[in-house]
Amino acid sequence: MGTGNSIALSKPGEEYRVHYLNAKYGIKSWLLTTDHKRIAWLYFISTSFFFVIGGLAATFMRLNLVSPQGALVQPATYNKLFTMHGTIMIFFFLAPAVPTVLGNFLIPMMIGARDVAFPKLNLLSWYIFITAGATFLWCAISGGVATGWTFYTPLSSTYTNTHVISAAMAVFISGFSSILTGLNFIVTIHKMRAPGMTWFRLPLFIWALYATSIIFILAMPVIAITMALLVVERIFHVGIFDPALGGDPVLFQHLFWFFGHPEVYILILPSLGVISELIAAFSRRRVFGYEFVAFSSFAIAFISFLVWGHHMFVSGQSIYAGIFFSAMTMAVAIPSAVKVFNWIATLYKGSVALDAPMLYALGFIGLFTIGGLTGLYLASTGLDIFLHDTYFVVAHFHYIMVGGAIMGYMGGLHYWWPKMTGKRYPEHWARVAALIIFIGFNLTFGPQFILGVEGMPRRYATYPPKFQFLNIMSSAGASILAVGYLLPAIYLLWSIKYGPAAGPNPWGAKGLEWTTASPPPVHNFDVIPIVTEEAYAYGHEPAVVGSAAS
Amino acid sequence: MTQEAPSSPSATAGFAHIERKRLYIAIWITLLCLTALTTAVAYVDLGGAWNTVVALLIAVGKASIVVLFFMHVRHVIERMIRVVIVAAIFFLALLIIITVADIATRGMLSSPHWLTPSFFLW
Known part of the structure; x- marks a missing residue:
């Protein structure tokens, strides 16, 4: 000891x-270790590392786009940069970040358990994740891959000379990590809830992670087999996707997007769960329409498997399939809107405290709404023909991925940081950072909507001079965004050593995780709690404004 | 004092049955025979799409055997595990049916002859 x-x-x-x-x-x-809290830290360190690598790739891209001729790299290198950025950010940062860092740390604590159902499997998931990440880094170091994160055939199967096989194998391996995590979470939530913790007393973060876990299990095998088929075609020339060999390239898109669109909800659903926690805690109110918010996660998860063809409106897909996918995509907006409206209703007459986590939550609501509504533009088959593969699409999904998923992650990280470390971070700096991220984000991706509408295609290293002003604006925004991300990295690390002690419940929030010490004991609870009240059972007590270190 | 949550008696019930070793070997041999059959059929021209149909039927048979025996699904009694199995088949069906529907209707570029404005106005 x-x-x-x-x-x-x-x-x-x-x-x-x-x-x-x-x-x-x-x-x-x-x-x-088999302690879920320590495994969460392993994931935190490794996903943060991949976030930096993916961010560096984006930095080089934005620097290159300062000049219409390309200021920094050759077009072939640019292709590798955006592939590296997309693949790393999606498979090695965004997909694992909230579930494996916050989810791993919090699921057992929120449901009143001592650990997840399969602690060794939990550690195995991390090792598989690291193996996948190392495989992709090896691919990048040995020359990189230039197919985009979507690995579209026949480019990936026939034409590109870059390292498709190692990249595809990295994605293949990473899928198994997610499957095991999803399985672990589902069993944990089913079997290990504390006495009295009924389904409708579960925090909404748990509901969101449960829905995410279902998608993990259903979608990840599909990307794994798709990548395996791609490798088989590339090595053995078996006709699966290549028309010259009797294959169908659109079949690849079907298989890829059957995974790919639910993957989007893997990225956003956990953050939607985080936001429910933050909104309740910092407005001191039970989430309005708790049951609707809980079931909307499942509605999103289910419908997410019926919308994949909206990525394929211009791929030669049948017009009837296009009509179906367009309608389904419109439908998925409904449960998303249920969440947004219910959060706003929760805020109404709440005792709102504008601490840093809440700033992230409020930022999330606005940015996620913009991202969602612009998604409806792209769901319209006619309009999509005009906007497909332009910067409008890039802006749209970054409003969901960065404005949504990462804002949620940052909010959650700040909210539970005192629980994870036992230390409080400097609240003043945290609020400044949240504001800088919000401004930097909008300056980066707002102009890209206009660039897209004006016709600038994505994935090109050069562009006509008329687009330069908006591109410089976007690159300037990216540098502000980078400062915004650097600040938490500094003050959160600082707080581990110098921050004042947090105490068990620095926010005065409800939830089992706040009933135990910070940092928690090895087995979370000295005595397994017996739950007697619903989630978010706030009275009318005022928020603890500025409760973290100022 | 620590209070442990009671464990569910049904937690292990779903997979309580242990198969005999002889059965596993029989299943393994059956799978090998079906693999040989798939290979043999590939060398025979059955005409049209029938080679694919036969290959898929054999593959479905093999998958069913693996799921029923090696994964013990034929002995599953817990309702939740049944739900998981049905859900897995359902989502696989979604993938296949919608993809095939796209391929089947890809050539139909115009509306069906009955789908005219008057269809909506009668």
């Missing part, structure tokens, strides 16, 4: 207490 002298989060003079961070020491205690 250590004495708290290396990573212990207690300062001299503070009472020493054994918790999950100081119960064991040494690299082995981390790499062989």
Whole structure:
């Protein structure tokens, strides 16, 4: 047992207490841990690493686009950069970030369990994830791949000379990590809830992760087999997607997007769950229409499997399929809107506190709404022909992925950071960072809507000079966004060593995770709690404004 | 004092049945025979799309055997596991049916002859 002298989060003079961070020491205690909280940290460190790598690729892209002729790299290199950016951000940051970092840490604590159902499987998921990530990095270092994250055939199967096989294998492997995580979460939520924790007392974050886990299990096998088929065709020339061999390239798009669109909801659903927690905690109210918000996660998960063809309106897909997919895409907006309207109704007459997590939540609502509504433009078959593969699409999905998923992740990270570390971060700096991220984000991606409508296609290293002003605006916004992301990296790390102790419940929030110490003991609860009240059972107590360190 | 949550008695019931080793070997041999049959049929021209149809039928048969015996699904009694199995088949069916519907209607560029404005106005 250590004495708290290396990573212990207690300062001299503070009472020493054994918790999950100081119960064991040494690299082995981390790499062989089966504690869900420590595994969450393993994921936090590894996904943050991939976020930096993916962000660097984006930085080079934005620098290149400052000049119409391309200021930095050759077109072939640019192709590799956007492939690296998309693949890393989607498979190695966005998909795992909220479920494996916040989900891993919080699911057992929120449902009153001591760990997930299969702790060893949980660690195995991380090792599979790392194997996949290392495979993709090896691919990047050995020359990279230039197909885009979508690996469309026949480019990927026949024409490109870049490292498709190692990239496809990386995606193939990463899928298994997600499947195991999803399986673990579903069983945990079913079987390990504390006495009294009925389904309708579960926090909405748990409902969202449950729906996400279902998508993990149903969608990931499809991308795995699709990547395997791609590799088989590329190596053995078996005719699956290549028309010259008797295959169908549109079949690849069907298989890819059957996974690919639910994948979008894998990225956003967990953040939708985070936002429900934040809105309730910082407005001191039960989430309005709890049951509707809970079931809307399932509605989104289900309909997400019926919309994939909206990526294929101009691919030669049947017009009747196009009509069906267009209608289904319109339909998926309904459960998304249910969430947004219910959050707003929750805020109404709430005791709203504008702490940093809430700023992220409010930013999320606006940006997610813009991202969702512009998605409806693209769901209209006629309009999509005009906007397809333009920067309008890039702007739309970044409003969902960055404005939605990452804002939710950042909000959640700030909210539960005191629980994870036992330390409070500087609230003032956190609010400034949230504001900078919001401004930087809109400056980066707002102009891209206009670029798209004006006809600038995506995935080109050069462009006509008339687009330069908006591109410079976008690149300037990206640099502000980068500063916005750098700030939390600095002050959150700072807080681990220098931040004041958080106490068990710094926000005065409801939920089982706030009933235990910060950082939590190794097995989360000294005594398994018995749940007697619904989620978000707030009275009319005022919010603890500015409760974190200022 | 620690209070442990009661474990569900049905937690292991879904997979309680253990098959005999002889049965596993028989299934394995059956799978090998069906693989040989798939290969043999590939060398025979059955005409039209029938080679594909036969290959798919054999593949479905093999998958069913694996699911029923190796994955113990024929002994599943827990309702939740049944739901999972049905859901998996349902979503696979969605993928196949909608994809095939696209391929089947891809050549139909104009509206069907009965789908005219008067159809909506009668």
